[in-house]
Amino acid sequence: MQNTIYGLDLAKRVMQLHWVDWETGEIHRKQVRRGKLLEFFVNREPGLIAMEACGSAHYWARELGKLGHEVRLIAAQFVRPFVKTNKNDAADAAAIWEAVQRPDMRFVAVKSVEQQSVLALHRVREQLIKIRTMRINAIRGLLYEFGMDLPQGRERGMKEIPGALTELEGKVSAMALDTLRQQLKRLGELDKDIAAIEKRLLLWKKDQEDVVRLMTIPGVGLLTATAILATVGDMKSFRSGREFASFLGLVPRQSGTGGKVRLLGISKRGDTYLRSLLVHGARAVVNFQINNRNPWIDKLRSWRPHNVVVIALANKIARTIWALLAKNRQYDPNYSPKVGVAA
Known part of the structure; x- marks a missing residue:
């Protein structure tokens, strides 16, 4: 039997639910008051509950997860294209139910307390x-x-x-x-x-080994390291360092048609606070290059503007952070990736 999928539109007092009975095909729409939400789900078989990643979403995700349900959070901008005609609670819940079933949908990791x-x-x-x-x-x-x-x-x-x-x-x-x-x-x-x-x-x-490891990276201090761990949690949810940098908005926007793709300025998507911390850290490293020479930065500064070098270094720091956390490594300033030799 296939698990039931629920689309849940959160609100302060009255929540809106949308689900489909897989056996009969009947569409259900139901309003549930805040105090009765957990009571409603505790009496139902474990299923998949989808919500927008909005205010209080992480709290409800933790509570519903304790009841044995699988919870997935979706960014609001990914739900909006599935809203039919006028926007209301019922339409939002139906859009969430539709969006969670897309095979290429990306989800937001549930944060702990x-x-x-x-x-x-x-x-x-x-x-x-x-x-x-x-x-x-x-x-x-x-x-x-x-x-x-x-x-x-x-x-x-x-x-x-x-x-x-x-x-x-x-x-x-x-x-x-x-x-x-x-x-x-x-x-x-x-x-x-x-x-x-x-x-x-x-x-x-002091109790977080990952924070200590991240702070060994030039340009990463206490604020950046703690904010990244608190925001991301499991870095393995990103497939690569570039995907993590893209999540932070540190990669170029693309605009193309007819097979021609133009790279523009950075996208500035994702978490503004994390991106600003990384950029400020990178700026400090670039500004102090006189005392601590880095051939990679010197070469880039020789032909690119100062701010472009800062963003490039912030992107590199983000990729380094991903490598340290996803692969459980220590920072090595002399590390160079191994290049495979063709047979």
């Missing part, structure tokens, strides 16, 4: 950095209105702010200066919060 916990730290840290940057720029702009020109850069600017406020005493109203000093104090609190998150990631790293 630990993976999502680490990603939560990264998301909070990223948000705090954005808030800190906005606050520094706001203070810089306000002081500029009073004739104070602060130097560029966060650290240099922060060192100059207290002196600028002291210099403005007697020239600017006390209420404005007190408000700016209060904002400066909050910047210090943001720095402490960001440092605390990084300390927690550092403690988690």
Whole structure:
């Protein structure tokens, strides 16, 4: 007997189900409230449940997996082409049911609680950095209105702010200066919060051998290594290093017709956060080439623009990460792939 396939459209309160009875061919559509979803599936034979990889999808995937069902997550952009006419919950559930049966469909790996916990730290840290940057720029702009020109850069600017406020005493109203000093104090609190998150990631790293191995790659630090492990999980889900680089949007877009294919700029698909970490790491390696010569980078810099070299190195780092995790290897800076010799 073939296992039943369910298309499940998630929502905050009311879920929509779509499935077909394989014996009778009858199409079923059913709305299930959030609190009754697990109760519905616990009384049914194990089947295949497909969902969009949206908010709370990983939680439901873990819970339904505990009941013996096979769960597959599909990226929303792969479901949209199967939606017929108007978009509604029933049409979405039917589209998910249709999409999961495509033989070439790609799925999103279900994240564990630990993976999502680490990603939560990264998301909070990223948000705090954005808030800190906005606050520094706001203070810089306000002081500029009073004739104070602060130097560029966060650290240099922060060192100059207290002196600028002291210099403005007697020239600017006390209420404005007190408000700016209060904002400066909050910047210090943001720095402490960001440092605390990084300390927690550092403690988690000690128990993760894979993180330690990844950090031996030039351009890969604590943030990049922990974010990759928390996002990807099992690297063997990618068939090659190029597929992993493509997942990160570090390969060229293609545009072609009539047998002619043009390679454009990088696709920028996939996880923006991971891609930015890899690009920043690659940029740091390229910028410090004077002290640590790398023939591959030097040769590329001789005929390609600086930013192109950075992206190329980020792509290479992504492939190296895949090789280390998928094949359980240690990083070797002198490694060169073996080339087969034709008989």
